Amino acid sequence: MRGDSTRAVHAGLPAPEQGRPFLPGPTFAAPTHWAGDAAPEGYARFANPTWERYEAALGELEGGEVVVLSSGMAAAAAVLLPLLGPGDVLVAPSDAYPGVRTIALEHLRPRGVEVRLVTSHEDAFTAALSGATLVWIESPSNPGMDVLDLAALAQAAHAAGALVAVDGTLATPLRRRALDLGADFAMSSASKHLSGHSDLLLGYVAARDPERAAALRAWRGLTGAIPGPFEVWLAHRSLATLAVRLERQEANAAGLAELLAGHPAVTDVRWPGFGSVLVFTLADEDTAQRFLAGSALVTEATSFGGVHSSAERRARWGTDDVHAGCIRFNAGIEDLGDLLGDVTAALAAATATTR
Numbered sequence: 574m575r576g577d578s579t580r581a582v583h584a585g586l587p588a589p590e591q592g593r594p595f596l597p598g599p600t601f602a603a604p605t606h607w608a609g610d611a612a613p614e615g616y617a618r619f620a621n622p623t624w625e626r627y628e629a630a631l632g633e634l635e636g637g638e639v640v641v642l643s644s645g646m647a648a649a650a651a652v653l654l655p656l657l658g659p660g661d662v663l664v665a666p667s668d669a670y671p672g673v674r675t676i677a678l679e680h681l682r683p684r685g686v687e688v689r690l691v692t693s694h695e696d697a698f699t700a701a702l703s704g705a706t707l708v709w710i711e712s713p714s715n716p717g718m719d720v721l722d723l724a725a726l727a728q729a730a731h732a733a734g735a736l737v738a739v740d741g742t743l744a745t746p747l748r749r750r751a752l753d754l755g756a757d758f759a760m761s762s763a764s765k766h767l768s769g770h771s772d773l774l775l776g777y778v779a780a781r782d783p784e785r786a787a788a789l790r791a792w793r794g795l796t797g798a799i800p801g802p803f804e805v806w807l808a809h810r811s812l813a814t815l816a817v818r819l820e821r822q823e824a825n826a827a828g829l830a831e832l833l834a835g836h837p838a839v840t841d842v843r844w845p846g847f848g849s850v851l852v853f854t855l856a857d858e859d860t861a862q863r864f865l866a867g868s869a870l871v872t873e874a875t876s877f878g879g880v881h882s883s884a885e886r887r888a889r890w891g892t893d894d895v896h897a898g899c900i901r902f903n904a905g906i907e908d909l910g911d912l913l914g915d916v917t918a919a920l921a922a923a924t925a926t927t928r
């Protein structure tokens with residue numbers, strides 16, 4: 574297989590045509606000119622060439638057939654809602670993305686789906702597999718940053734007769750290809766690293782089985798969970814730099830993790846060794862807020878994956894079981910020396926006033 578950056582630069586580009594752009598612009602349409610027998614191409618809720626190029630690109634990176642949707646949550650819902658009915662069993666991590674837990678508890682459970690929420694550990698998943706219909710895995714988990722053995726879990730789940738879906742948003746297909754490791758579905762929010770510039774929402778599901786991809790495509794058309802062509806085109810344009818961005822973000826995350834691990838005001842530094850997200854804990858809520866306010870380069874914002882360094886006090890959402898001083902930090906692509914200086918100064922400012 575060619576290198577990550579080579580694949581990211583060329584993914585999904587059409588064959589060269591004289592006088593045509595490398596990446597054709599977005600196709601804006603509702604109905605198209607379509608005479609004669611009906612076909613999906615006649616109405617843009619069912620088909621759009623801009624989606625198809627981006628799906629081809631992501632399909633090359635994920636190693637499966639991709640369906641792009643309007644957000645990561647639209648992608649998660651497209652896996653969960655049509656697949657699970659009364660009597661079915663969903664096994665999912667208790668620290669899954671909050672929206673996924675809400676779908677499970679507020680929409681699936683009342684319809685008669687048994688929802689088993691387990692801690693994000695291989696043993697806990699394995700113990701809950703009996704009779705399972707679908708196993709939902711998030712790895713690395715967020716904000717716990719636990720990395721699970723996907724191959725072993727997929728094997729155990731399949732042996733129990735369950736399908737496996739992996740939310741791989743934090744890893745990206747350049748760090749882990751869930752389908753290769755045995756998953757049936759690889760779901761991701763492309764609002765994060767895949768687009769990388771904090772300017773759009775998008776999600777997708779990659780499926781190993783083309784029939785499952787076709788079912789997802791039908792769900793998208795039916796529910797209208799469709800992405801705008803301009804967002805998809807922007808995301809495809811940004812895909813070319815994914816590998817380069819990720820390398821720089823990881824180098825910065827590694828440098829910051831080292832600084833934080835050696836700092837007396839910081840505890841419980843978590844960085845899985847890849848990706849841009851690191852999590853660490855300061856003494857309490859006030860210290861964490863002073864740290865965020867005291868930084869000149871780190872934007873206080875939720876989400877992650879973008880080129881700008883950003884951070885938030887995770888407990889402010891009230892959706893995760895985390896310490897009040899827990900910071901989730903996205904390493905951007907700024908110069909590491911500048912980031913280290915800025916974070917050091919912000920930590921000093923955050924801890925100085927407590928004396």
Ligand SMILES: *Cc1c(COP(=O)(O)O)cnc(C)c1O
Nearest residue numbers: 644645646670742762764774775
């Ligand atoms: C952001 C995120 C989602 C939801 O994606 P949206 O594009 O915001 O809808 C799902 N899972 C994980 C792990 C995420 O980080």
